[in-house]
Amino acid sequence: MQEFGLKSSKSGLEDLGIKQVKEAHWNLSPAELTEEAVKNGEGTITDTGALMADTGEFTGRSPQDKFTVKDEKTQDTVWWGDINFPISSENFDALHQKMAAFLADKKVYVRDMHAGAHSKYRLNVRVVNTQAWHNMFCYNMFLRPTEEEYKNFQPNFTIINIPEFKANPAEDGTRQENFTIVNFTKRMILIGGTGYAGEMKKGIFSVLNYTLPHEEGVLSMHCSANVGEKGDTAVFFGLSGTGKTTLSADPNRGLIGDDEHGWSDDKVFNFEGGCYAKVIDLTREKEPQIYDAIRFGAIVENTRFQEGSRSVNYEDASVTQNTRTSYPIHHIDNALPQSIAEPPKNIFFLTADAFGVLPPVSKLTPGQAMYHFISGYTAKVAGTEVGIKDPVPSFSACFGAAFLPLHPTKYAEMLGKKMKEQNVNVWLINTGWTGGPFGVGARMKLPYTRAMITAALNGELDNVDYVQHNIFGVSMPTTCPNVPDEVLSPRNTWKDKEAYDAKANHLASEFVKNFAQYADFANEEIMAGAPKASADA
Numbered sequence: 376m377q378e379f380g381l382k383s384s385k386s387g388l389e390d391l392g393i394k395q396v397k398e399a400h401w402n403l404s405p406a407e408l409t410e411e412a413v414k415n416g417e418g419t420i421t422d423t424g425a426l427m428a429d430t431g432e433f434t435g436r437s438p439q440d441k442f443t444v445k446d447e448k449t450q451d452t453v454w455w456g457d458i459n460f461p462i463s464s465e466n467f468d469a470l471h472q473k474m475a476a477f478l479a480d481k482k483v484y485v486r487d488m489h490a491g492a493h494s495k496y497r498l499n500v501r502v503v504n505t506q507a508w509h510n511m512f513c514y515n516m517f518l519r520p521t522e523e524e525y526k527n528f529q530p531n532f533t534i535i536n537i538p539e540f541k542a543n544p545a546e547d548g549t550r551q552e553n554f555t556i557v558n559f560t561k562r563m564i565l566i567g568g569t570g571y572a573g574e575m576k577k578g579i580f581s582v583l584n585y586t587l588p589h590e591e592g593v594l595s596m597h598c599s600a601n602v603g604e605k606g607d608t609a610v611f612f613g614l615s616g617t618g619k620t621t622l623s624a625d626p627n628r629g630l631i632g633d634d635e636h637g638w639s640d641d642k643v644f645n646f647e648g649g650c651y652a653k654v655i656d657l658t659r660e661k662e663p664q665i666y667d668a669i670r671f672g673a674i675v676e677n678t679r680f681q682e683g684s685r686s687v688n689y690e691d692a693s694v695t696q697n698t699r700t701s702y703p704i705h706h707i708d709n710a711l712p713q714s715i716a717e718p719p720k721n722i723f724f725l726t727a728d729a730f731g732v733l734p735p736v737s738k739l740t741p742g743q744a745m746y747h748f749i750s751g752y753t754a755k756v757a758g759t760e761v762g763i764k765d766p767v768p769s770f771s772a773c774f775g776a777a778f779l780p781l782h783p784t785k786y787a788e789m790l791g792k793k794m795k796e797q798n799v800n801v802w803l804i805n806t807g808w809t810g811g812p813f814g815v816g817a818r819m820k821l822p823y824t825r826a827m828i829t830a831a832l833n834g835e836l837d838n839v840d841y842v843q844h845n846i847f848g849v850s851m852p853t854t855c856p857n858v859p860d861e862v863l864s865p866r867n868t869w870k871d872k873e874a875y876d877a878k879a880n881h882l883a884s885e886f887v888k889n890f891a892q893y894a895d896f897a898n899e900e901i902m903a904g905a906p907k908a909s910a911d912a
């Protein structure tokens with residue numbers, strides 16, 4: 376086999392069961408990968424120098440096709456069910472062999488990288504790709520080793536990602552032709568039949584969501600994080616599309632990361648080396664930092680050009696609503712170089728409530744915080760996952776159940792303990808609808824949401840009056856700098872108050888129904904954080 380680039384002297388492709396490839400390109404630079412991607416016909420260059428590529432049939436993750444190998448290591452530790460689907464190690468081994476054989480006449484791009492900015496908890500990840508742009512996605516999204524580290528690199532987890540390789544469900548134990556399979560024993564992830572690059576980053580996130588809490592006592596979180604001038608860290612939990620990336624990019628605060636973090640005894644640290652932002656309707660005016668990050672080295676996915684030019688038309692959703700960009704974190708000016716900071720003083724739960732019920736900013740008691748963390752509510756609108764067009768209420772424990780191999784109460788217990796010990800403020804932010812539900816009202820204006828978060832962080836909401844929401848019980852400030860008072864109470868913003876009460880009661884009942892599955896875990900304090908349907912509505 377022909378090999379190019381900066382290769383580790385410690386281990387090669389044979390160690391991954393790959394005996395033969397046509398060419399292996401090791402650890403190419405973004406410039407080389409951009410060139411390869413264009414030569415291979417994978418993409419084009421935009422007028423700001425970014426690489427534009429399509430993910431193919433899959434424009435989002437496919438949670439139903441994500442499997443975990445059920446074996447001695449995982450059978451009693453993984454939370455099996457409709458999130459963690461089991462597959463046998465025989466199926467895994469057979470697929471692994473087929474994939475390795477498939478590569479015999481292919482050109483591959485191999486990359487060595489780190490996950491976890493805290494040196495104590497770092498994971499060495501090796502990825503094998505058939506598409507150059509995927510390899511560049513990994514350059515952007517994972518932490519980049521130094522030249523010396525490349526030379527001595529030894530992987531302790533590997534991803535083999537071949538979009539062109541399709542499984543045969545009847546034989547391979549998958550649901551369809553596409554699959555993502557995590558094997559904790561062999562320390563390997565196999566991805567096939569899909570070109571959605573996010574499967575790689577979320578695959579490794581799932582791995583860290585197992586190893587860190589289970590083996591290291593570190594809480595892993597689906598959140599963004601940034602830090603103020605005084606070293607005050609804030610973390611922003613939220614499901615896809617709720618604003619983690621958008622709101623963590625704040626010109627007045629250093630960016631730690633936009634999607635995946637760990638909270639150890641002493642630090643909050645990013646798992647990743649870059650950001651993966653939604654770009655639908657992106658404008659420079661609303662999101663200048665993200666807009667300006669889309670330059671040479673960045674990738675834009677599933678976007679289209681303005682007619683007759685090489686400018687990206689961010690309004691074009693003809694391929695998908697889930698258009699994305701990935702860029703290395705240093706494309707954001709005030710990103711912290713080490714991606715690590717002190718434990719948080721403030722925690723925000725972001726929700727995009729398409730029913731327009733939850734207040735745009737409210738403060739939670741510790742019991743309410745636990746209740747909302749375990750609930751993990753948002754309303755799903757068309758976006759990151761396949762097959763969702765109309766908004767639906769969505770509860771995803773810990774704001775990221777899809778990535779959690781362990782039972783959610785494991786993460787909830789760890790968070791609850793940390794919140795209490797460190798006396799953290801917890802806020803609920805509705806970045807979703809106001810003035811009525813989706814279709815009637817409008818999405819909360821981004822400048823208002825930013826102002827609410829800024830006020831909370833600066834202590835400007837410490838000494839204002841609060842009122843309790845009649846059903847959810849959360850405390851709503853009655854004033855907030857740079858936000859009109861009338862926006863702060865959702866009921867005020869609805870023309871039809873009875874319709875509001877009915878919707879609020881309905882949403883409350885959805886919360887209660889969903890929470891029933893955690894009844895064994897919840898104590899009195901947590902249950903006091905539950906919404907209470909009002910009898911007169």
Ligand SMILES: Nc1ncnc2c1ncn2[C@@H]1O[C@H](COP(=O)(O)OP(=O)(O)OP(=O)(O)O)[C@@H](O)[C@H]1O
Nearest residue numbers: 615616617618619620621652653806819820821824
């Ligand atoms: N008030 C608001 N607050 C936050 N985001 C808003 C608001 N109004 C509109 N948006 C839009 O909502 C989207 C939020 O997406 P963002 O990329 O921040 O989500 P995310 O939580 O990082 O999701 P993912 O985990 O999938 O990456 C952006 O497109 C942003 O422009």
Ligand SMILES: O=C([O-])CC(=O)C(=O)O
Nearest residue numbers: 436573577614615634759
């Ligand atoms: O993983 C992805 O494709 C995007 C993302 O951040 C999420 O869905 O939380």
Ligand SMILES: [Mn+2]
Nearest residue numbers: 597614615634
């Ligand atoms: Mn995410």
